[in-house]
Amino acid sequence: MSISIKQETEICHKFAFFWVGENISIPECLVKSIMHIYKKDFYIYQLTDRKTKKINGVSEVVRLELPDEIMLARLHAYKAINDQDMLIYLDADSLIINYVDLPKKNPAPIYLVKRNDNATIINHNYPEFYPEFYKKKFIDVMPLFFGFIATNNGHSFLNDLLILAENLPKRFHRWYGDQIALNEFFKTNPKKFEILNEDQYLFLAKKLLNRNEILNLKNQGTKIVTFKGNLSKNFIEETLKELINEEN
Numbered sequence: 661m662s663i664s665i666k667q668e669t670e671i672c673h674k675f676a677f678f679w680v681g682e683n684i685s686i687p688e689c690l691v692k693s694i695m696h697i698y699k700k701d702f703y704i705y706q707l708t709d710r711k712t713k714k715i716n717g718v719s720e721v722v723r724l725e726l727p728d729e730i731m732l733a734r735l736h737a738y739k740a741i742n743d744q745d746m747l748i749y750l751d752a753d754s755l756i757i758n759y760v761d762l763p764k765k766n767p768a769p770i771y772l773v774k775r776n777d778n779a780t781i782i783n784h785n786y787p788e789f790y791p792e793f794y795k796k797k798f799i800d801v802m803p804l805f806f807g808f809i810a811t812n813n814g815h816s817f818l819n820d821l822l823i824l825a826e827n828l829p830k831r832f833h834r835w836y837g838d839q840i841a842l843n844e845f846f847k848t849n850p851k852k853f854e855i856l857n858e859d860q861y862l863f864l865a866k867k868l869l870n871r872n873e874i875l876n877l878k879n880q881g882t883k884i885v886t887f888k889g890n891l892s893k894n895f896i897e898e899t900l901k902e903l904i905n906e907e908n
């Protein structure tokens with residue numbers, strides 16, 4: 661369901677992201693956006709392998725021996741955190757543009773974001789052949805985004821997802837496995853979750869956002885912008901500059 665502005669909310673100050681590789685420019689932008697919005701009132705986990713550089717501004721680096729398959733690696737890294745506070749797991753290709761407030765629930769559920777897009781067909785030949793996706797829409801098989809998960813019980817929940825993902829065909833260990841596992845878990849445990857509005861909690865951007873567009877998004881309640889598609893990665897750094905310069 662959509663989040664009403666009349667609901668009582670609480671601001672989340674803890675974040676985690678997963679990244680491996682020599683080029684850390686994308687997660688650097690995420691960290692800088694959190695620092696810009698939250699100033700000093702934040703805690704950021706960087707989840708990574710033994711080689712990736714620490715990103716300036718993160719509070720804690722969690723280094724692990726990880727499997728080669730990227731979907732399994734991310735789930736292994738996510739479940740390594742045993743933090744009892746509300747924690748938001750984010751895709752690294754995202755920017756925080758406003759304080760992230762969540763509806764107050766007791767006990768707190770797992771917060772997820774559902775897709776709004778009812779039309780886009782999956783390319784079943786990318787990044788390899790997925791016969792399960794032939795003529796299927798994303799919303800049919802992956803209606804929930806893995807790019808935003810908020811919970812105070814991530815260790816247990818993400819371990820359950822890892823078990824589900826490990827039992828999928830090996831091609832899902834390389835790609836899509838996290839979202840498929842998330843959807844399977846959701847279908848059998850729907851009462852554990854609270855669904856958040858995509859436009860507010862994971863706005864999808866495919867171009868550079870200028871300061872006026874960022875201000876408009878903030879005015880409509882958007883907290884997080886995420887950039888999808890190969891070309892959109894080029895816009896993250898420039899959008900961050902617009903965010904930081906917005907008040908000038």
